[in-house]
Amino acid sequence: xxxxxxxxxxxxxxxxxxxxxxxxxxxxxxxxxxxxxxxxxxxxxxxxxxxxxxxxxxxxxxxxxxxxxxxxxxxxxxxxxxxxxxxxxxxxxxxxxxxxxxxxxxxxxxxxxxxxxxxxxxxxxxxxxxxxxxxxxxxxxxxxxxxxxxxxxxxxxxxxxxxxxxxxxxxxxxxxxxxxxxxxxxxxxxxxxxxxxxxxxxxxxxxxxxxxxxxxxxxxxxxxxxxxxxxxxxxxxxxxxxxxxxxxxxxxxxxxxxxxxxxxxxxxxxxxxxxxxxxxxxxxxxxxxxxxxxxxxxxxxxxxxxxxxxxxxx
Numbered sequence: 001x002x003x004x005x006x007x008x009x010x011x012x013x014x015x016x017x018x019x020x021x022x023x024x025x026x027x028x029x030x031x032x033x034x035x036x037x038x039x040x041x042x043x044x045x046x047x048x049x050x051x052x053x054x055x056x057x058x059x060x061x062x063x064x065x066x067x068x069x070x071x072x073x074x075x076x077x078x079x080x081x082x083x084x085x086x087x088x089x090x091x092x093x094x095x096x097x098x099x100x101x102x103x104x105x106x107x108x109x110x111x112x113x114x115x116x117x118x119x120x121x122x123x124x125x126x127x128x129x130x131x132x133x134x135x136x137x138x139x140x141x142x143x144x145x146x147x148x149x150x151x152x153x154x155x156x157x158x159x160x161x162x163x164x165x166x167x168x169x170x171x172x173x174x175x176x177x178x179x180x181x182x183x184x185x186x187x188x189x190x191x192x193x194x195x196x197x198x199x200x201x202x203x204x205x206x207x208x209x210x211x212x213x214x215x216x217x218x219x220x221x222x223x224x225x226x227x228x229x230x231x232x233x234x235x236x237x238x239x240x241x242x243x244x245x246x247x248x249x250x251x252x253x254x255x256x257x258x259x260x261x262x263x264x265x266x267x268x269x270x271x272x273x274x275x276x277x278x279x280x281x282x283x284x285x286x287x288x289x290x291x292x293x294x295x296x297x298x299x300x301x302x303x304x305x306x307x308x309x310x311x312x313x314x
Contacts, residue, residue, distance in 0.1 A: 041125045048121040049114050056113030060106050063113055068094065070164035071188060074172070094185045105185050119150075141214065148207055155256070156203030160195040163252050167195065167243035198241045202253060205234075206260035213268040220268040227265065234258055 056063065071094065096102055115122075123146065131139055168191070175181050212218035223230075238254035 038129060041129050045118075045122045045125050048118040048125075049111075052114030052116075052118040053110045054114075055117060056110035057106065059113065060109055063109055067109070067192060068188075070161065070192070071168060071183075073165045074168055093183075094188055095182050096185055101185065105189070108189070123150075145207070145211070149204060152203040152207060152260070153200040156199035156201070156253075157196045159252050159256065160199035163199070163242065163244070163249045164192060164195050166246060166249045167191075170244040170246070199253060202237065202241075202257055203260065205257060206264035209261065209264040210267055213264075213271055218268065220265065220272045223265050223268050230261060231258055234261060 096105070127142070127146070131142075134142065172181055209218060209223070213220070213223070234257045235250070235254045238250045238257070242249045242253055244250075
């Protein structure tokens with residue numbers, strides 16, 4: 001009888017699960033369940049950031065030595081410090097203006113280090129919260145997006161680190177004669193963060209073009225028409241946001257971005273060809289490329305061709 005009772009209970013639970021699955025095939029959760037899950041994810045991220053920040057607190061001397069190397073590589077005449085040697089120990093050449101500035105600096109660097117160390121953890125928690133609401137195709141593109149965005153940003157930040165010294169050299173050379181620059185640590189960190197952010201975001205631009213192409217907003221035909229303008233904007237962006245006027249710093253930002261833009265154009269060309277083969281012409285939905293050519297829709301109108309041949313100078 002006991003075995004029969006257990007079998008009946010298990011059968012009831014199995015039937016209830018099957019009925020619940022049929023009644024909720026998309027596995028939707030009530031609002032409170034979403035809030036509880038979000039709370040749990042936030043707690044896990046907070047704990048991971050706390051542990052990472054503690055680690056960053058203890059390795060702060062090494063992180064700070066790494067951060068100040070672009071400044072230490074400046075010539076002694078540029079830093080305006082007697083006896084300073086380029087590439088050597090900077091000593092006390094960056095200043096603090098308050099009693100608590102050193103403490104806040106260590107906290108700021110420790111938290112930033114913790115965010116970088118725990119990057120895989122909080123990215124996974126974010127993904128684990130969002131992924132159940134995505135379709136399989138959306139999840140696949142999200143994998144591609146994150147897998148491309150993070151390396152591109154790190155590549156841009158790495159180039160920014162090597163370009164920081166040239167920018168500092170140019171900015172400090174603008175100091176008038178008989179004036180000694182007293183650079184605070186907060187000012188230097190603000191400059192470093194701005195450079196890393198500008199280069200990192202600039203390397204994300206090709207990814208934006210790819211997303212616009214996948215969304216059907218930016219086709220390859222439009223991309224081909226706008227190519228020169230896009231490349232000009234890339235060089236203009238690099239010229240404006242790199243503080244050093246020498247061409248090397250500008251090219252460090254512009255050339256990789258142009259290469260990535262061209263790569264995004266190749267992706268748009270391949271994607272549009274596959275889309276046309278599957279759905280037909282993008283300009284004339286419902287018609288294949290052969291039908292567009294058969295009806296002469298790919299040729300300009302007679303009035304337009306006559307206007308082009310006569311032209312204003314004829």
